[in-house]
Amino acid sequence: MSRIGKKPIxxxxxxxxxxxxxxxxxxxGPKGALSSxxxxxxxxxxxxxxxxxxxxxxxxxxxxxxxxARTIIGNMVNGxxxxxxxxxxxxxxxxxxxxxxxxxxxxxxxxxxxQYNIPKGIEVKVDKQINIxxxxxxxxxxxxxxxxxxxxxxxxxxxxxxxxxxxEYIKRKAGKxxxx
Numbered sequence: 001m002s003r004i005g006k007k008p009i010x011x012x013x014x015x016x017x018x019x020x021x022x023x024x025x026x027x028x029g030p031k032g033a034l035s036s037x038x039x040x041x042x043x044x045x046x047x048x049x050x051x052x053x054x055x056x057x058x059x060x061x062x063x064x065x066x067x068x069a070r071t072i073i074g075n076m077v078n079g080x081x082x083x084x085x086x087x088x089x090x091x092x093x094x095x096x097x098x099x100x101x102x103x104x105x106x107x108x109x110x111x112x113x114x115q116y117n118i119p120k121g122i123e124v125k126v127d128k129q130i131n132i133x134x135x136x137x138x139x140x141x142x143x144x145x146x147x148x149x150x151x152x153x154x155x156x157x158x159x160x161x162x163x164x165x166x167x168e169y170i171k172r173k174a175g176k177x178x179x180x
Contacts, residue, residue, distance in 0.1 A: 005066030008050035011077045017051060019044060025073060029080030032121075032137045036072055039065035044073070051077075079137035086146035088132040092161035095153075096129035104132075108153040109161070116149060132163075 011017065015029040023038040038044065041062035045052050053070040055062040078084075090097060090108075097106045104124055106114045118124050122145050125133040132149065136142045146165070155162035157173040164170060 003067070005053055005055070005070045007070065008052050009070065009074050009077060010050055012081055015077055015081050017046065017073075017077070025076070027073070027076040027080050029077070031080050031083050034076045034080060034137060036076060038069055042066065042069045044069075075139045079139055083135055083137050084139045084142045085133060085135040086142055087166040088134070088146060088149060088163055089166055090130045090132070090163050091155070092159075095161065097126045097132055098129065099124055099126050104149075106149075106152060108163070114152055116152065119145060131166075 012029075015027065018026050018028075019038075020026060023040075023042075024035055025038055025044065026033065026035040041056045041059065042065050043054050043056060045054060051073065053066065053073065055066045090106075092109060095106075095108055097104055099105075099118075102118050104116045104118060104126070106116065108114055119141065121138060122134060122136045122141060124145075125135075127133065134142055134146045134149070136145075150163045150165065153162040155164045155168075155170045157171060158175055160170045160172065
């Protein structure tokens with residue numbers, strides 16, 4: 001039995017979970033609605049305000065999907081009730097960002113500014129031109145957008161210039177030493 005899969009999912013009163021035909025689970029809450037398809041061999045049951053994910057058989061594939069399905073639905077419940085956020089920071093002289101509408105303009109030391117189109121369902125805020133806040137209800141989409149923004153200019157190991165996650169440690173290298 002999967003340790004993660006057998007844990008029940010508790011959800012607040014303002015979150016509604018329903019299962020449609022074809023194994024599609026829909027989760028609705030105060031921040032929005034998400035839906036996902038359950039893998040083959042996985043079922044769900046709601047009892048006493050808890051959601052329990054069960055598998056139909058002990059086949060290897062069903063066992064591997066058991067914990068995955070529980071985690072995905074748990075993230076959906078958390079997303080529609082609380083939401084997710086990733087924070088990034090820009091370091092470097094002249095490096096900055098600004099949001100206008102559905103796009104973000106980043107000055108990252110290239111010859112021209114970089115335009116990044118913000119996907120639907122994601123909210124991006126910029127504070128003091130160097131702090132970027134990516135938020136939304138879909139955990140996977142928030143993480144992907146934050147990773148794409150970071151990939152535009154990864155922090156380099158000599159001076160640490162670039163875009164990094166808040167709290168991320170950049171291992172520094174020593175520069176060239178001057179010979180006397």
